[in-house]
Amino acid sequence: MEYFTNPYNFVPFTGTCKRGALTLGPKECLTGYFDCELELLTPLFIPNTSNKSALCNEEERIKKYTGYEFCSYEDLSGDTRLGKAGPKDPVIPGSEIRGAVRSVYEAAFGGCMSTMRVDGALGRRNPSPKRPGIMEREGKNGWYLYPCERAMLNAGPTREGQKMPVEVYASLKEGQLLWIKLSENRYKNRNYMDKVVERYKIPDGGRIPDGYCQAWLHKGEPFGKKKHHESVFYCKNEERKMLVPEEEYRAYQQVMDKYKDGKAYSASPIDENRVLVYYVNQNGVPRNLSPACIGNEIFQKTFRKILESNGGFQPCVDMSELCPACKIFGMVSDGNGTKGAVCSRVRFADACLGGTLGSENVEDYYGPCVVLPEAG
Known part of the structure; x- marks a missing residue:
């Protein structure tokens, strides 16, 4: 494919x-x-959120499926009709109408992007593999990164290298120091793969054995169908350290916030001043720090900066500086150095059946139940 069409x-x-x-x-x-x-x-x-399984039968409820009825004034929280829908007077909430009208008004009269989360982190999952490195804090001088090599440790379903028992692997923390002896062959003899740890020892306070080198354990995602080894990092030249820019370290912290809700990369390191990361080397500057070789990256530019540089359409935060839409529909400052609020000058009531329409023929206004396709 020679071109890309958005x-x-x-x-x-x-x-x-x-x-x-x-x-x-x-x-x-x-x-x-x-x-x-x-x-x-x-x-x-528009769903009636008082019961998320109002249209589900008993089997579907056991499987925790979701089946909402259309919005109405009725509280369905105790509904146990098991999928038998009962027509009720449909209601379009005034908040739904208000949001649609405000969006049109903002577009037509140059209003701000009032609902945008302008300070949220923007990022992506980069499919290109990164380089391994060890990031260390050096007092008030900040963080430095030492480029490393990665080797594969047999802690999963494979026969390559000395097997680490499951209970031993589970007892070790992120960043655990190991003594390793590398195999001369690479994994499955593929030149682009990392070397395998032929032998390992857990330091016992004595001298490092001949033929071994220091390495640090990096615990990644849980073992599954694709993962066959765990990673250990070892340094070849500790003099090639690089200063980590402050903004890159802050971006790394945001990346870790994205991972902390899952099982992968959530373990606390054995040393808070030493972190195992993957990075991209841009002219001697480590960037796009991540705990994963192929993982998430955070962009330095936020939505606020993008909006500011494209006409200043960031949300209003100051009572004395209001866009046309906020003057009519109101605003609340975000609290980031500003205070104040402006109440709305308009109110939207709910849209209900009226006139000759009523409960006696409300069935005519409902379509059949629809199963939404997966939004994969």
């Missing part, structure tokens, strides 16, 4: 987001209301 198309920002103080004169202080009618041109689904 299938997405977005409405671009135009101009700049013009902000100013909220000043209300006599003409802006009037009150009133107007009624609207909604006609659905396509099927609509």
Whole structure:
């Protein structure tokens, strides 16, 4: 494939987001209301979240499937009808209408991106393998990275190298110091694979045996169908250390926050001042630090920086600097050095069946139950 076509198309920002103080004169202080009618041109689904399995039968509930009814004013939390749907007067919450109207108003009149999480971390999973390294803290001088080589330790379902018993492997912590003797052959004789630990010893306070070198255990994801060895890092030249930029270390911490909810790379290191990582060498600067050889990376640029450089459409945070949409729909500052809030000047009521429509023919407004496909 010689080219890549991005299938997405977005409405671009135009101009700049013009902000100013909220000043209300006599003409802006009037009150009133107007009624609207909604006609659905396509099927609509808004869930009644009081019961996430309201449309599930007994077997589906045991399997913890989800089956929501359409939104209504009825509390279905005690519903045990086992999948027998009962028509109820459908309701479109005013909050749903308000959000849709505000989005259109923001796009039409240059409003800010009020709902965007502008300070969240942006990243990706990079399929390119990184290099192994040991990152050490040196007092007030910050973190330094020592480039390493990686060897494969037999702690799983393989026959290559000395077998480490399961109970021994489980008792060792991340970053455990080992003495290893490397095999002359690489794994399955593939030149691009790492060397195998032919023999290992757990240090006992004595001298390191002849033919052995120091290595540190890096515990990765659990053993499965694809993983056959655990990794150990060993240094060939400790003089080639590189200073880790502060922003790269902060990005590494954000990467670890993404991993901490899972089983992989969640173990606390045996030494808080020594961390085993993978990295990319960019002109002598270690970047894209990660606990995984092929894993997540965090970008330095945030949504806030992107919006600021494209017309200043970041969310409003200051009462004296409001975009056209926040002047009407209100805002609450994010608390990051700013305080204040502006109440909304408009209120949206729920959309309900009315007029000649009523409960006697409400069945006509429901379609058949639909099983949504996996959003893989």
